[in-house]
Amino acid sequence: MLSTLQPPRSLSLLPLRRFQISKTIVSAASSKTIDTSVISPPQSQILTTRRSLLSGETTAVEIAKSYLSRIRLTEPQLKCFLHVSENVLKDAQEIDQRIAKGEELGPLAGVLIGVKDNICTQGMPSTAASRILEHYRPPFDATAVKKIKELGGIVVGKTNMDEFGMGSTTEASAFQVTANPWDLSRVPGGSSGGSAAAVAARQCMVSLGSDTGGSVRQPASFCGVVGLKPTYGRVSRFGLMAYASSLDVIGCFGSTVADAGMLLHAISGYDRFDSTSSKQDVPEFQSQFLSVDHFESKPLNGVKVGIIRETLEDGVDSGVRSATQEAASHLEALGCILTEVSLPSFSLGLPAYYVIASSESSSNLSRYDGVRYGNQVMAEELNKLYECSRGEGFGGEVKMRILMGTYALSAGYYDAYYKRAQQVRTLIRKDFKAALEQNDILISPAAPSAAYKIGEKKDDPLAMYAGDIMTVNVNLAGLPAMVLPCGLVEGGPSGLPVGLQMIGAAFDEEKLLKVGHIFEQTLKGSSFVPPLLANVA
């Protein structure tokens, strides 16, 4: 099997190569400004780790130490983690012991994984970045975390996020604001901003996030990493603190498509503890990750790609638009057949999404009442106990969505809001289905802009919500989608990454991974490593 994979490389934990930028807008597809000979395609960190452990080149402890030291160096500026595990070295030692004894290694052995703070980790703080769960330590691992641990993965820590996943900047965390590794004055996106920034900054190799309306894909775009949102039901939600149950999925971040795909493979599959998880087979994605040397001249020959017209209209930054168009050209160069498709219901998604997500969240967050766990404010009387515990425990964004959702579900309004939103959802599903019958995948920008400044949209929630327009429809339809870096636009010390979103048919993550991997490996002149790392090094 190894022969088909990328050639072994010495474990360069920091493939530090600053991206050269000399034009206002540098599209990755146009390689004019970069000497392509010095930039090799990005390497899977999971596979590299495995190889160097098996060859004895290095040890799990050494790898872990280097990551921990990078966390120590970068964390004061980035603030990606709410909690860093005390057990990383101990876990790494166990891996080394297994190697010493010649025992079999799980596919994630020694892989350092960041876990979003709304995903339960046994005995480790899990707060969803909310004051109401401050110091809460769950008595069980989420199914995804359990699977990762069983396969040898090491949980590095818990990553920052917008409280309960409600936000697009990670500024709505009750505890800290995470900075974008490409420009410390900018947001990393959200709500899984900590997970995205941590992978971008190589504080961990891969990470778990959650995606309710784009919370994996948008920060992946902002931070220049790969973000994979699987089909609804592909990954068990057991242990994921619910925001909007019918939309929530656990997703994966990696610095390569292969890493995101292998992490997805590890956590996928039916779980008897989640009745909404699917019994669909999980294919072996790994065979898709051929090394560049094995690509044919037109490796994506005949793959039908639809570019969604509505996602390139007004309101999308010109830099983003041209990066998307150049990514489309690159796909064409790889042999794809490109057509423009229209999703007539596209613009209806955003309001429907906010009605459904708020409604479900108003219900899902009822359990945080201060009675059994989490933040409790003592009171003389029951209603006061609820009022004070929840009033002090929840942040402003969460309260606003609870209020909106409570309103939408109230007697007399249910039909006008919740029921109507569900009808819109059906419409959106239909449109996607039709478009995906004509095309293998659909593409669009991941967000209307690159990362913006911290504080820029804090007081303008509607502007922030509008940024979700590219991603929410995919959650409403329950489809898989992947965002991968496709170019840079002007901004920050060395440009800001822009992501391309690829949307696939339900349970066809395999196709996304295949197309994404080839796109990534053949993207000339791209190495999406943020400047911060170079500075630190």
Place this chain on the structure above:
Amino acid sequence: MSTTLLRTIQLNQFSLLGTSLLRRRRSNNFSVRSCGSQTTTTHEAKQSSPTRVAPKNHKSNQLDEILRDYEAVIGIETHVQLSTLTKAFCSCSNNYGSYPNTSICPVCMGLPGALPVLNSKVVEFGVRLGLALNCDLSLKSKFDRKQYFYPDLPKGYQISQFDIPIASGGYVDVDIPLEFGGGHRRFGITRVHMEEDAGKLLHSDTGDYSQVDLNRAGVPLLEIVSEPDMRSGIEAAEYACEMQRIARYLGVSNGNMQEGSLRCDVNISIRPIGQAEFGTKVEIKNLNAFSAISRAIDFEISRQALLYNQGKADQIVTETRLWEEGAQKTVTMRKKEGLADYRYFPEPDLPEVILTQEYVDSIRASLPELPEAKRRRYEAMGLGMQDVLFLANDVSVAEYFDAVIGKGAEVKLAANWIMSDIAAYLKNEKLSINDIKLTPQELAELIAAIKDGTISGKIGKEILFELLAKGGTVKGMIKAKDLVQITDPAEIEKMVIQVVSENPKQLEQYRSGKTKLQGYFAGQVMKMSKGKANPGLLNKILLEKLNAKD
């Protein structure tokens, strides 16, 4: 983990006044009995007896006259706690009376990230009960969230069924006991739906704080809503009795009212006879026995009728009233300020409940004979209504009776034995019919042995009690104790001759007209035969000898 969880809960005591709880409670499963009577164990086998339903309160003739002008409209919501091994949405064991917070897990505690997974037994029991209540089943139903805040409700919502219940549009037939006028009634069933129970609050003695016990949280319930078809306390009590009977016949619940396994909330309004529209509806809770249902309704009818009669109908308001067993009256628990808004919406964590027709048919085929069918069958067998109601009331008694007649025993005789001697024995010994050692087979043998004259009825009664307590076979006992009836005329004649000759004085008195002494002679002969002489033969021969002119 459970100990940690328990500690967490104890640390999270919150202060509140006991009474303030009652005002704020919004769930409709609430009743005060849940606040401290959980230690009472009861022999509740007898509560089901319809004869325990008390007769109406004494009322003055004047009140009777007023009542004649009004009609009560009564509907009942019944919560049946299902006797599944595990809870509705997690694998915690479902057992009543465990130490607080020992039967809990992340799911039924509502911990972050925990998800419900439906116990398929709950659906099966729902289908069973729905079919037993002659309902239409929804082949596609769903769960919804009913949302309200209360400390015993861990998730802040109850998983229930709102607009598509698993079963709807049925009916139930009952027979009113003779002492209450008798008669057959049919009451409509609006719907049956599946839901989960809430936990319990335990209030401190001082009233300073309350603690939450979540053992009951997530226990499966079926809620049965009746049509407003009942018109009196007796009808309502009999309806509730029938719900208990059906639940027990089906084996879906133990139906124990004291433990809260069967809970009835009554909705009642009255209207002048002839008026089409309903009056203002009042809800009554805290009804822990069938007699309480009957009495509370009769009290409420009188209260409302008097208010009407005195021109104070405006004082009848939409409210929840509590039945006070001690004072034998209903009192206001809380007035309803508009309709509570539970913000129902479809439960996104659970898929729809899809039933196939084959599944429903297989359940239908597996249903036992239900109380109404049994009553009609017993009636057709020639039993009087009193006997029918007695035998069909308790599923164990009915099964026993059916087994006895299944062994060929005569219906009337079998009924008599069970209803008189065996029932008396059970009552004295505080046993259920399942506890006795006498098998239906042997009772049938006993009845046959008496009927064919192998043993006398008297001997039969004597050995009955030994068989009930110790078991064994009738044949074996007859043999061991040499109890076979003496039917040989020559042998009886010998004893008669001996007795007559040993009592010359009494013989003289008899012959001089004191014929009552025949009984004395019969007794002596019976004594000599150790009770084994055939009474008919004995008397025939005795008369011959006494009247012989020799």
